[in-house]
Amino acid sequence: MTAVWRKTLASLRRRRLQAVIIGLVVLLAAGTATLALTLLFGSTNAYDQAFAQQRGAHVLQEFTGGATTVQLAHTARAPGVTAAAGPWRTDNITVEPARVPPDERQMVADFGPPKLGLEVVGRASPAGPADDLRLVAGHWLRSGNQIVLTRSFALAQSLAVGETLNAVVGSRRVPLIIAGEVIDVDEMDAANQSPQHAWVLPATLPRLIGPGDQPGYEMAYRFRHAATNAALRADLVPIKALLPAGALGFTRSYIDVRNNYNITSALVLTFLLAFSVFALGAAALIVANIVTGAVLAGFRDIGIMKAIGFTPGQVVQMLVLQMLVPALIACVVGIPLGLLLSRPLVTQSADALGLPPPAALSLPAVLLVIAGVVTVVAVSAALPAWRAGRLSPVRAIVSGTAPQGRKAVGLARALDRLHLPPTVRLGAGQAFARPLRAGFTAVAVLVGVATVTFAVGLRTTLMHGLNDPAFNGGDYQIEVSRLMQYPDARLMHTLRAQPQTQAIVARDWASVQVNGISQPVQSVFTRGDATKLGLRALQGRWYAAPGEAVAPEAFMKEAHLRVGDYFTGSINGRRLRFHLVGMMFDTAEFGRILYMDFSTLHRAMPGEVPADYLVRLRPRSDPTAYAIRVNRTSRADLTVNIQNNTASSVIATVNDVVLVLALVLAVIAAAAVFNTVLLNTRERVRDTAVLKAVGMAPRQAILMVATSAAILGLIGGILGIPAGVVLHGVILQLMANLVGNTISPLQYQAFSAPLLLGLVIAGMLVAVLGALLPARWAAYTGVAEVLHAE
Amino acid sequence: MLEAPDTTVTSARPVVAAEHLTRLYGEGQAQVAALRDVEVAFQPGTFSAVMGPSGSGKSTLMHLLAGLDRPTSGTVTIDGVELNGLNDKKLTLLRRQKVGFVFQFFNLLPMLTAEENITLPLRIAGERVDEASLRQLLEAVGLADRKEHRPAELSGGQQQRVAIARALITRPAVIFADEPTGNLDSQSSREVLDMLRRAVDDLGQTIVMVTHDAQAAAVADRIVFLEDGRIVRDEGHLTADQILDVMKVLR
Numbered sequence A: 001m002t003a004v005w006r007k008t009l010a011s012l013r014r015r016r017l018q019a020v021i022i023g024l025v026v027l028l029a030a031g032t033a034t035l036a037l038t039l040l041f042g043s044t045n046a047y048d049q050a051f052a053q054q055r056g057a058h059v060l061q062e063f064t065g066g067a068t069t070v071q072l073a074h075t076a077r078a079p080g081v082t083a084a085a086g087p088w089r090t091d092n093i094t095v096e097p098a099r100v101p102p103d104e105r106q107m108v109a110d111f112g113p114p115k116l117g118l119e120v121v122g123r124a125s126p127a128g129p130a131d132d133l134r135l136v137a138g139h140w141l142r143s144g145n146q147i148v149l150t151r152s153f154a155l156a157q158s159l160a161v162g163e164t165l166n167a168v169v170g171s172r173r174v175p176l177i178i179a180g181e182v183i184d185v186d187e188m189d190a191a192n193q194s195p196q197h198a199w200v201l202p203a204t205l206p207r208l209i210g211p212g213d214q215p216g217y218e219m220a221y222r223f224r225h226a227a228t229n230a231a232l233r234a235d236l237v238p239i240k241a242l243l244p245a246g247a248l249g250f251t252r253s254y255i256d257v258r259n260n261y262n263i264t265s266a267l268v269l270t271f272l273l274a275f276s277v278f279a280l281g282a283a284a285l286i287v288a289n290i291v292t293g294a295v296l297a298g299f300r301d302i303g304i305m306k307a308i309g310f311t312p313g314q315v316v317q318m319l320v321l322q323m324l325v326p327a328l329i330a331c332v333v334g335i336p337l338g339l340l341l342s343r344p345l346v347t348q349s350a351d352a353l354g355l356p357p358p359a360a361l362s363l364p365a366v367l368l369v370i371a372g373v374v375t376v377v378a379v380s381a382a383l384p385a386w387r388a389g390r391l392s393p394v395r396a397i398v399s400g401t402a403p404q405g406r407k408a409v410g411l412a413r414a415l416d417r418l419h420l421p422p423t424v425r426l427g428a429g430q431a432f433a434r435p436l437r438a439g440f441t442a443v444a445v446l447v448g449v450a451t452v453t454f455a456v457g458l459r460t461t462l463m464h465g466l467n468d469p470a471f472n473g474g475d476y477q478i479e480v481s482r483l484m485q486y487p488d489a490r491l492m493h494t495l496r497a498q499p500q501t502q503a504i505v506a507r508d509w510a511s512v513q514v515n516g517i518s519q520p521v522q523s524v525f526t527r528g529d530a531t532k533l534g535l536r537a538l539q540g541r542w543y544a545a546p547g548e549a550v551a552p553e554a555f556m557k558e559a560h561l562r563v564g565d566y567f568t569g570s571i572n573g574r575r576l577r578f579h580l581v582g583m584m585f586d587t588a589e590f591g592r593i594l595y596m597d598f599s600t601l602h603r604a605m606p607g608e609v610p611a612d613y614l615v616r617l618r619p620r621s622d623p624t625a626y627a628i629r630v631n632r633t634s635r636a637d638l639t640v641n642i643q644n645n646t647a648s649s650v651i652a653t654v655n656d657v658v659l660v661l662a663l664v665l666a667v668i669a670a671a672a673v674f675n676t677v678l679l680n681t682r683e684r685v686r687d688t689a690v691l692k693a694v695g696m697a698p699r700q701a702i703l704m705v706a707t708s709a710a711i712l713g714l715i716g717g718i719l720g721i722p723a724g725v726v727l728h729g730v731i732l733q734l735m736a737n738l739v740g741n742t743i744s745p746l747q748y749q750a751f752s753a754p755l756l757l758g759l760v761i762a763g764m765l766v767a768v769l770g771a772l773l774p775a776r777w778a779a780y781t782g783v784a785e786v787l788h789a790e
Numbered sequence B: 001m002l003e004a005p006d007t008t009v010t011s012a013r014p015v016v017a018a019e020h021l022t023r024l025y026g027e028g029q030a031q032v033a034a035l036r037d038v039e040v041a042f043q044p045g046t047f048s049a050v051m052g053p054s055g056s057g058k059s060t061l062m063h064l065l066a067g068l069d070r071p072t073s074g075t076v077t078i079d080g081v082e083l084n085g086l087n088d089k090k091l092t093l094l095r096r097q098k099v100g101f102v103f104q105f106f107n108l109l110p111m112l113t114a115e116e117n118i119t120l121p122l123r124i125a126g127e128r129v130d131e132a133s134l135r136q137l138l139e140a141v142g143l144a145d146r147k148e149h150r151p152a153e154l155s156g157g158q159q160q161r162v163a164i165a166r167a168l169i170t171r172p173a174v175i176f177a178d179e180p181t182g183n184l185d186s187q188s189s190r191e192v193l194d195m196l197r198r199a200v201d202d203l204g205q206t207i208v209m210v211t212h213d214a215q216a217a218a219v220a221d222r223i224v225f226l227e228d229g230r231i232v233r234d235e236g237h238l239t240a241d242q243i244l245d246v247m248k249v250l251r
Ligand SMILES: Nc1ncnc2c1ncn2[C@@H]1O[C@H](COP(=O)(O)OP(=O)(O)OP(=O)(O)O)[C@@H](O)[C@H]1O
Pocket: A785, A788, B025, B026, B032, B033, B034, B052, B053, B054, B055, B056, B057, B058, B059, B060, B061
């Protein structure tokens, strides 16, 4: 072993540059893989861990007032239910924070206190057989004037334990003191605009029910079969059977919560995992290239080693060790780097669930990365090394150089026929002198170019999507909500009176029971022309008549509907016939949603009036001044929100991560080219010397070597760009599917011809840059020195 | 295009000349003087051999004379141009026009055909290949029927003839050959030497050939003997036996 070691270290010292290349490439690959795996273990675990700890409910089910508490209590014994909690009385209420933070005084003076919606639940104890609430601040409810909030709500609204919220009950205000904050694993994050629960003692709840409210009940269930949403839907069938028709209200599935909660990390993870596989693959190609190169260059050495008495096994060992040593050194740097980078992402997810921050070092992740690196490097080194190990020593010593690879590659022949300058033709010959190596390099470039193409396309598409009202929920600047005391007609009059108003769309929500779907579908009804807000159908057309509807893909799939189909259902018990006229994009409820005209709702609920208004302002209007003017008409009964369409943090994170990954893979691709050109020029040092002896100028030598790299870059680029475009389509579709929507690949012209051409040129440039250094060596190595070795 | 090298002029001016040529390798203790204060000149249309024991500096001298390496001190003049003043680019241009090479290991480019190897110097220089003179040259070296073959498909002798044709195609002022027969059997050696001789006699080519082989040196008009980096003897035409006698003394 010591002899092998000594020889290994000596070889490493001699081939320092190649050790550096392996080190760099493995460092990048190991860093990416560590980041991905730490995230995988850290964040998906976090939710499951919290869910198990708190006996999270698989389903939080709302019931309308039609069912009695006795009937509901019976559902706990429905088949398939393993645990249940509730029924709890619920009501949707509005609260106003009593304390005004100093920096919001002006806002409150202008707008009145902010009005926050809460779904309040009457619950005696935080513990129970399902849906435990974990207290993270203050204490549980002790008296009738207290309220407990979710921590995400308290965080989002900057509320603290001890502060007072005034519940708006008709024209009265009922003060509630914040007693504590809890983590509820069955709720999405308030930061995602998701409605939040709050808890009061059961006796308090009736005092909060105002005129016009529709109080109901809620229960938490755990089921035997709960792996998929389909299983959960099946679980609800026997429960539904125990209750009067129409009693089942809104259903919150833990899978949706988990998805919603994991959506950022799920996306980021998908990219990270996919790309770390790419990075490791590219690293493997480079290692294989280097080892093959080392075998070729050390052909004679190997023969001598074997003649001295090295066994084939020892030769393999030596070559593999020669690659493993720099790879492991790279791990020492790359893994901590990956861990460091994963830190904010992992703590963020643990933090949101109120879990203690996970250990800085995820041992399984680190071990997996090391195992992965060692396997990839060892295997890609062992294959060519094995060939070297079996070499006949006599042949190796006598011939002195490795047998030349087959020259007459089809492509090189084809290039022969073009009448190119000799330097270019010679460069082409060099590129394909070792077809396997050329292939590996082209693949590495392909991966790099594909990633960059993908990243550039994704950025364009996401940015585009953020600015397109059809994808970001509509182009409006002002959202006004009114209380009962402020009638619809008066508000419409107020809004119309503003000269800056360009379009007003009033909005209302209701559950639609669609035949063939067990759970009601939360639906949006618009009054006024919603297309004036830029909303539009991606397929078919927008609704224009009563009974017409548009929906995202998730609903269409669940209901087995296509654009143009008719379907039946009911709203508020009233049977209706619907016509699906278009497919839209909306991520609310993961695409399980319907959009219809208000006239449709009116048929089922003639007394219903919208309470929410979206206003699009004329260009160059000041939304703040507008909001203040509208709000002045009644500070108590209106909530006016200014819509700020800032890029979502999910998209920003995804964009950043993808860009970094693209850069990492571009660097790896450049390293691959550098390495190949280095090997080629070293092996061809004699050819180059002869060329220079017969009159090749240094500039021509550089051109020749650069051509060989540019050809590999061109091939990698030409193949990599379609790969990147396809990847872009697939991933976008995946991202859309994740939120229950679909995107046609032609939705955006993310890739223009000049952009693609630019990418091909960029690929070639990267390749040429990678080649420049070896090319200069080739150009300026003394001819006599080389020929002297004869 | 630059003027074609005029090899038929019978001026007294040597094609290649070296003055006080010294080449040291390494530094300090390990320093080796490969050449010490060498003075030599080669006249146009002559065939000269350079001989000497292994390590005597033959290859070093040749590389310096050809402008492939730079001397530690002293000067080399090719066709009236002093090399010391030239940068890499100018040196390359000069080599293109005035110098041809034949190596012991042929040093053909494996991916090119015989014909492509032969025309390579012209094409690198961006000059047109004259089909008629190429055909003539191929006939002269006896490779007319092998021009499409790649080096791996040719015998050693054939490869060396390709190398000689490659050196001749630019009609250089001087051709340097470093042990051109060192890697060939006696039959192939004779063919190669015969070709070199004819290049001198028929085309007026100037050739400087480094060799270990007395048979080869016996073809030359002049033999320069090196020992330990110095010229120790400078003879006219000698027979193989006479050469062997001189070599015995040197060793
Ligand atoms: N690059 C170098 N570095 C150090 N010493 C060198 C180098 N090249 C040649 N030498 C030394 O210079 C001397 C002359 O070498 P050269 O190759 O010119 O001899 P040669 O006459 O061609 O020998 P041979 O007949 O074996 O080819 C030798 O002692 C050799 O060791």
